[in-house]
Structure formats: C-alpha cells, structure tokens
Amino acid sequence: MKAKILFLILILSSISNITAVNxxxxxxxxxxxxxxxxxxxxxxxxxxxxxxxxxxxxxxxxxxxxxxxxxxxxxxxxxxxxxxxxxxxxxxxxxxxxxxxxxxxxxxxxxxxxxxxxxxxxxxxxxxxxxxxxxxxxxxxxxxxxxxxxxxxxxxxxxxxxxxxxxxxxxxxxxxxxxxxxxxxxxxxxxxxxxxxxxxxxxxxxxxxxxxxxxxRGLSEWYLSGRGKSGHSSKIFQTASGDGAIYETARVLNSFRTTLSNIPGLTLNPGIILGGQTVNEDTQQNTGSASGQKTIIAAQTLVHGDLRFLSDEQKRMAEQKMREITMTALSLTSSQLIFKNIIPAxxxxxxxxxxxxxxxxxxxxxxxxxxxxxxxxxxxxxxxxxxxxxxxxxxxxxxxxxxxxxxxxxxxxxxxxxxxxxxxxxxxxxxxx
Structure with a gap:
C-alpha cells in the first residue's frame, strides 16, 4: 500500500512539474x-x-x-x-x-x-x-x-x-x-x-x-631576445666575459614565473626557446634553429611565448612587470621584449x-x-x-x-x-x- 501511495505521489509531482514548465x-x-x-x-x-x-x-x-x-x-x-x-x-x-x-x-x-x-x-x-x-x-x-x-x-x-x-x-x-x-x-x-x-x-x-x-581570456604573444658577449666558456662569469645570453634568459624566465604565476586568470608560457651563437625561428612553420658550441659562451637567445589574460587591465599589468624584469640584466648581457596582440579579452x-x-x-x-x-x-x-x-x-x-x-x-x-x-x-x- 505504501508503495502505491509513493508511486502516486511521484506521478502527481511529475505532472505538477510538467504543468509548471508549460x-x-x-x-x-x-x-x-x-x-x-x-x-x-x-x-x-x-x-x-x-x-x-x-x-x-x-x-x-x-x-x-x-x-x-x-x-x-x-x-x-x-x-x-x-x-x-x-x-x-x-x-x-x-x-x-x-x-x-x-x-x-x-x-x-x-x-x-x-x-x-x-x-x-x-x-x-x-x-x-x-x-x-x-x-x-x-x-x-x-x-x-x-x-x-x-x-x-x-x-x-x-x-x-x-x-x-x-x-x-x-x-x-x-x-x-x-x-x-x-x-x-x-x-x-x-x-x-x-x-x-x-x-x-x-x-x-x-x-x-x-x-x-x-x-x-584574451591572448597575446611575446618575443624575448637575449644578448651576451661571445667568448671561450672557460671565461664565463668573469668581469670581461659576463654571464652569457642563456643565463640572462634563464634569469628572466624564472622571474616571470615567480612574479606572475600566482595571479588568478593570468598565464604566460614560453613555448619555444633557442640559444647559441646564432638563432632563427620560422613562425610560419613553428620551427627554429640554433648554432653554437658547448665551449663558447652563448651570444644570442630567442624565446617565443604567449600571454593569456582576463582583461586589458590585467594584460597591461603583466606586460609592465615583464618589462621591468628585463631591465636588470646580468653582467654584459641585455634582454629585449616585444609584445603582439592576437585576441582581446x-x-x-x-x-x-x-x-x-x-x-x-x-x-x-x-x-x-x-x-x-x-x-x-x-x-x-x-x-x-x-x-x-x-x-x-x-x-x-x-x-x-x-x-x-x-x-x-x-x-x-x-x-x-x-x-x-x-x-x-x-x-x-x-x-x-
């Protein structure tokens, strides 16, 4: 009997819901x-x-x-x-x-x-x-x-x-x-x-x-290029030789991570990185090349990454912090950052x-x-x-x-x-x- 009553209640409830929807x-x-x-x-x-x-x-x-x-x-x-x-x-x-x-x-x-x-x-x-x-x-x-x-x-x-x-x-x-x-x-x-x-x-x-x-989220891309003084690897870190382009770029990328990685909705990813005496990226084919030797201090680096953001304000904030990071270069090195817009937020x-x-x-x-x-x-x-x-x-x-x-x-x-x-x-x- 209880089962029949429960069944009737369910049927009536379903009919009531259908009526409310209609x-x-x-x-x-x-x-x-x-x-x-x-x-x-x-x-x-x-x-x-x-x-x-x-x-x-x-x-x-x-x-x-x-x-x-x-x-x-x-x-x-x-x-x-x-x-x-x-x-x-x-x-x-x-x-x-x-x-x-x-x-x-x-x-x-x-x-x-x-x-x-x-x-x-x-x-x-x-x-x-x-x-x-x-x-x-x-x-x-x-x-x-x-x-x-x-x-x-x-x-x-x-x-x-x-x-x-x-x-x-x-x-x-x-x-x-x-x-x-x-x-x-x-x-x-x-x-x-x-x-x-x-x-x-x-x-x-x-x-x-x-x-x-x-x-x-919006999307932009960024290009980070690094420059260092080429020389024999045995002289790296010395006053006359400096730290080389690869160390400078490693510093910048790590600072990007520590400074910006915990901001909600913001991500930045270095998708390709090249380093050596010469570097070249083919953006149409999504490939790159680098030449150099392990015994020579790297003279050039190139990083191509993207930036994703919730608003134009967040994008401007991130770009400003990234630029500031590049301004404190290691010895005898330099970094340059270029941004290109892709899709607004x-x-x-x-x-x-x-x-x-x-x-x-x-x-x-x-x-x-x-x-x-x-x-x-x-x-x-x-x-x-x-x-x-x-x-x-x-x-x-x-x-x-x-x-x-x-x-x-x-x-x-x-x-x-x-x-x-x-x-x-x-x-x-x-x-x-």
Whole structure:
C-alpha cells in the first residue's frame, strides 16, 4: 500500500512539474519547439552534409563551399547575404555576412565555417553511432554543429512568423581557427556588424549541457631576445666575459614565473626557446634553429611565448612587470621584449550574466537544468572576443555540446542539437518583441 501511495505521489509531482514548465512557455514558443522537434532529423542531415565537406582553415575553396551551402539557406529565409572577401595574399576565406532589417534590438549572431582539420587529414567524414546517440566528424561540434543550430533557430523563427520583423545580422567567419593577420582586416566585417548591435550571440560549442560562456581570456604573444658577449666558456662569469645570453634568459624566465604565476586568470608560457651563437625561428612553420658550441659562451637567445589574460587591465599589468624584469640584466648581457596582440579579452560583466540568467530560465522551462557560467580561464579566445567591447551584452557557447574538439575524437551528443536550438529560438523571439 505504501508503495502505491509513493508511486502516486511521484506521478502527481511529475505532472505538477510538467504543468509548471508549460506555464512558462507561451503559445508562440510552443510553435518554435514543435517545429524544431519535427525537423531534428533534417537538422542532423544538414550537419552530416556540412561535416562531409572539408573546410580546414587553409582549404579556402572548401570553406567557401560550406559558406555557399549556408548562404542558400539564409537567402531562402529572406536575408541579404554577401561575401566579404580577404585579399588573395591572406590565403583564407573571408566572412559570409547576412542581414535581416527590422525594428527593435539588433542581434548579432556569430559562427564560423572552418575547422582545424586540413584537406589531408585522415579525419574527414560524419559517422553516426549505432545507437544514434552520438556522432563524430571534423567540426561536428566546432563549429558546424553551431552552424546548423543557427540555421534551424532562424528557420523556427521564420515558421512562427517571428523573423519578418527581426533585426538580425549573422556573420560566419572563414578562419576562426587561425585568423589571418592582421585581424584589423580579417575581422573588419565582424567589427562593423557589431558597431550598432545590442546583443551578440556566439555559437561556439559548449563544454557541458549546463554551461555557457560569459567571459573569455584574451591572448597575446611575446618575443624575448637575449644578448651576451661571445667568448671561450672557460671565461664565463668573469668581469670581461659576463654571464652569457642563456643565463640572462634563464634569469628572466624564472622571474616571470615567480612574479606572475600566482595571479588568478593570468598565464604566460614560453613555448619555444633557442640559444647559441646564432638563432632563427620560422613562425610560419613553428620551427627554429640554433648554432653554437658547448665551449663558447652563448651570444644570442630567442624565446617565443604567449600571454593569456582576463582583461586589458590585467594584460597591461603583466606586460609592465615583464618589462621591468628585463631591465636588470646580468653582467654584459641585455634582454629585449616585444609584445603582439592576437585576441582581446571578452570581460565578464553584469549584462552578460543577465543574458545567462535568461537562457537559464529558458532551459529550466524546457525541462532542463539551470545554466552556469564556465570559468573564463577554461575557454580561450573566439570570434566574439573581437567585438565584445562594442556591444552592451554578449554570450558564447550556445552551440551543441560534446567532447574532443580539435581532435579525431570530436564527438557530438545528438540530443543537444535540438535542445540548444530551442534555447536560442526562444531567447531571440523574446528579444524581438
């Protein structure tokens, strides 16, 4: 008898929860949900088609082929589309920009067409697991899963009659994985689209079903070069010979570590180091060479590293401390430090957290879990980082979740595709009113 009563309580509780969930979604939102559920097989098939087109960043024709497939969908939805091409010398595809003019808030949607897998990679095709719960393939979450999330979000909005008055710009960059330099050119179209936007939504993949990205660390690179007086090794440390370039560089690097290693959110890594009589780095091939002898005091060193930071203020602080460290050189040596910006930070701010709260409410209304912000230290830079400073509020990680991004184990949890599409469609529909 007690078991029957407990069972009845559980059933009534479930019905109560379902009623509460449904009460938080209006009839228009139910139309969005029903459309996405009805077309989830079509969405997965589109993902398969896109994944089976190689679009490694260096494969410009492949990237553009993916873009043209996406462009057809956007044209059919009434967007005005155009390619913003890069100079031929930059060797990368440009950005596909789609605009839909309307009243109200302007929403910027960001995705990318390229993957990290070149045309000669053995990882080339979409594979659905026998139980149909997961799928593998190049870009299946990063970022072709994001592309089909965007497209079916817009299709659902169009079906519900919400798109006709929408003020939306979509930018699909062609080289997010390795942005062509200078980014003042390769990200110009994205920056221009952001200038008068109110909200930016990034559709990079999510690390988990209950996480979104409200902040990302920025990235810069640094070059440390050292100079010493060449001479016979038997004379090192003597007044006339000094300590040599390698000892000077070791001093600087160790001081970097002791001074900056315990600052939350800040990391700096010397990725390559060269030392000897001559040094040379090929930054295009990520290789280097050095020549010298063990019996000769090193005359030159070169270190190439990166710096990751939570804000511009933190970046400036770190750079200043690093410069100060280089100024107290060892005997008859010198150090020079050069910084180059790569990706700005996407700082945490209250407006981003407000968007997170809205998405969390939507997730709960859909029967899912509440959403949390992933630590900015766990996510690197992305295209949204270039424009976060121009918009009032931004959020990323709105694409599907899975595992193994940037590896041949890249895997999508299939159920996540319709779920994140519903979240995005409902959020956008609420901001079109």
């Amino acid at each position: 009460a938080r979604l209006n009839s228009d939102e139910s139309v969005l949900i029903n459309y996405i559920d009805k077309h989830k097989k079509n969405q997965l098939k589109m993902l398969e088609d896109l994944v089976n087109i190689n679009s490694g960043t260096g494969n410009r024709p492949g990237v553009e082929k993916v873009g043209e497939r996406v462009r057809i969908e956007l044209d059919d939805l009434g967007f005005k589309t155009q390619w913003v091409h890069l100079p031929a010398s930059m060797k990368h595809a440009g950005s596909l920009v789609a605009t839909h003019s309307g009243p109200g808030k302007k929403i910027l949607i960001i995705g990318h067409l390229d993957t990290v897998f070149p045309s000669n990679s053995p990882f080339q095709s979409f594979t659905l697991s026998p139980d149909q719960l997961s799928a593998t393939g190049p870009g299946v979450i990063d970022d072709k899963g994001g592309i089909v999330t965007i497209l079916y979000t817009l299709k659902a909005l169009n079906h519900a009659g919400k798109l006709k008055s929408a003020n939306i710009t979509v930018v699909f960059t062609g080289d997010e994985e390795q942005a062509a330099k200078p980014t003042s050119i390769s990200r110009k179209a994205l920056r221009e689209a952001a200038q008068d936007s109110d909200i930016a939504l990034g559709f990079e993949f999510s690390l988990a079903e209950n996480q979104l990205v409200t902040g990302r 996407m700082p945490e701010k209250n407006e981003n957290r407000q968007i997170l709260a809205e998405f969390s409410d939507i997730s709960v209304a859909l029967g899912g879990s509440s959403l949390q912000a992933v630590s900015a230290a766990e996510r690197g830079g992305a295209d949204i980082s270039y424009i976060a400073q121009y918009v009032a509020a931004s959020i990323d990680g709105l694409g599907p979740w899975g595992r193994g991004a940037h590896s041949q184990d890249e895997t999508l949890e299939v159920k996540s595709l319709p779920e994140v599409t519903k979240r995005a469609a409902i959020f956008i529909s609420r901001h079109l009113n």
